[in-house]
Amino acid sequence: MGDVATARRGTNLPRMGDFNRSVIFDAIRRAPEGRSRVELVEMSGLSTQTVSNIARWLLEQELVVEAGKERAGIGKPRTLLRLNRTGMFAVGVHIDPAVMTFVVLDLVGGVVAHSRRRTPKANRPERVMALIHDGIEQLIADSEVPRDKIVGVGVAAPGPIDQERGTIVDPPHLVDWHRVPLRDALETSTGLPVLVDKDVTAAAVAETWAGGASGAGSFVFVYLGTGVGAGLVVHDELMRGVSGNAGEVGHIVTDPEGPVCWCGQRGCVAVTCTPQAMVEEAERAEVIPETRHAATLLRDARDVDAQFTRLCRVAAGGDAAAGDILNRAAEHTARAVAVLTNLLDVDRVVFGGPMWQRVSERYLERIPPHLDAFSATGALRRVPVVGTGVGDDVGAIGAACLVLERTFTPSAARLLLAH
Ligand SMILES: [Zn+2]
Known part of the structure; x- marks a missing residue:
């Protein structure tokens, strides 16, 4: 039975241990200014006694702190509970075909330490894994975070991934990777719990933890990296799909x-x-000079990255042909996004990923009118389009957020598994 594997996988990380605890914790984390016990009772529908017990447990675990008092009308001022920023930390690693990014996040999704390394061109898995391990250890040392406060390591990589085995399945841009047991190898070498997930999924989770207003409610996160992917969040909950590979949008037809x-x-x-x-x-149009790399499916990611920067720079300089290429891509992207927004009826579309900054101005101007035109509900409402509130490291930050999310967030799926 598939669920057995899912449940077993979950036990890698320390848990709240109780669905109600995670409901209360989640309500506190979504209110940066803090929440009183009375508010938590009203929001959760749990009894005063239960909320009080959970609050005491969270305080004992140093996951929340008492943060001042709030006077609400007459009567005793209410003590506010807020996340304890330094109560727990998570490490995030983003393996992009061009660059590897490492972060240490605190409990509120703030970046404590950050580093980058080039992804080695020779894709020998042992070498890449040794570099990842080294990057993690170096960053933990630099961050000066006590190791016992680190709840785990999240690794985000281009999909598809095999979540059950913790492997990246034949990533198109890491030629020699064939189901490398990444999670198990890193768990052994670091001694920390490790989870592996898709970079687009990580990015969407980063938005919910650290993106502010753009990460609330329901949204489609459009990830512009070496490929284009989508992370889907509906009513504050990530849609992973049954194998953790939801959001593969690469073969939506945008131009027949x-x-x-x-x-x-x-x-x-x-x-x-x-x-x-x-x-x-x-x-092909000789808008930018061709590099010596032949146009192949497995073209070097760093070369694409550099050439894309060049194309965007030429377009920004006023070259009409370069501008047209980017504008057409924006229109095609809008067509694909409209398929998702029509299907899911979300609050907004959030763009991000390593390639996003270079086209953000153009896309934020061009995509909304196209999206309105392709939208089934265009007459009722416009779907807002925004850039990520998290920034360029959204993949790595998301990987760390996945660890926090899996540890602390209530989900309907987990409730079912627990019973
Ligand atoms: Zn295709």
Whole structure:
């Protein structure tokens, strides 16, 4: 039975141990200014005694602190409970084909320490894993965070991932990786609980923990990295899908007349909206000079990254042909996003990922009108489009947030598993 595996996987990390505890903890974390016990009783529907017991447990665990008093009308002022920023930490690692990013996050999603390393070009798994381990240990040492306060390590990587085994399944840009047992190897070498998830999923979770207003409610997180992916959050809860691989949008057709994709269709997101597709179109049109790398499926990610920067710079300098390429990609992206927003009826669309900053101005201007035009509910409401509140390290921050999320967030799925 699939659920057995899911339940076993969950036991890697320390848990709140109780659904009600995570409900109360979650209510506190969503109110940076703090919440009183009375408010928590009203919000949760739990008894005063239960809330009081849970609050005491959270205080004992140093996960929350008492933070001042609030006077509400007549009567005794209420003591507010707030997350204890330094009560717990998590490490996040983002393995991007071009660069690896490491962060240590505190309990409120603040970055305590941060570092970057180039992803080695030779993709020998043992070497990459040794570098990841080294990056984690170095950063923990630099952060001066006590090891017993680190709740775990989250690793975000391009999907698909095999969550049950903690492996990245044949990532297209890491040529020699075939189901490398990443989670188990890192657990052994660091002695910390490790989880592995998709970078787009991590990014969406980062938005809910550290994105502020743009991370509340229901949204589609559109991740612009080496590929384009989507993270889906509905009513504050991440949609993972049954195998943890929800959000694969690469083969949504945005242009039926477009280039042939390796999946056999024409004009998929993968060949119309990705930086690699834009770069290759620009090279064919001689908008930017072609680099010595041949246009192949497994083109070096760093080369694409550099060429994409070049294309965006040329476009910003006023080159009409370069601008057209980016504008068409924006329109195609809007078509794909409209499929998701029509399907899910969300509050907003959030864009982010390592390639986002370079096109953010253009996309925030171009995508909303297209989205309105393609939206089934366009006559009723416009779906707002915003950039991430988390910044460029959203993948690594998200990986650490996944650890916090899995440890502390109530979810309907977990409630079912617990009974
Ligand atoms: Zn395709």
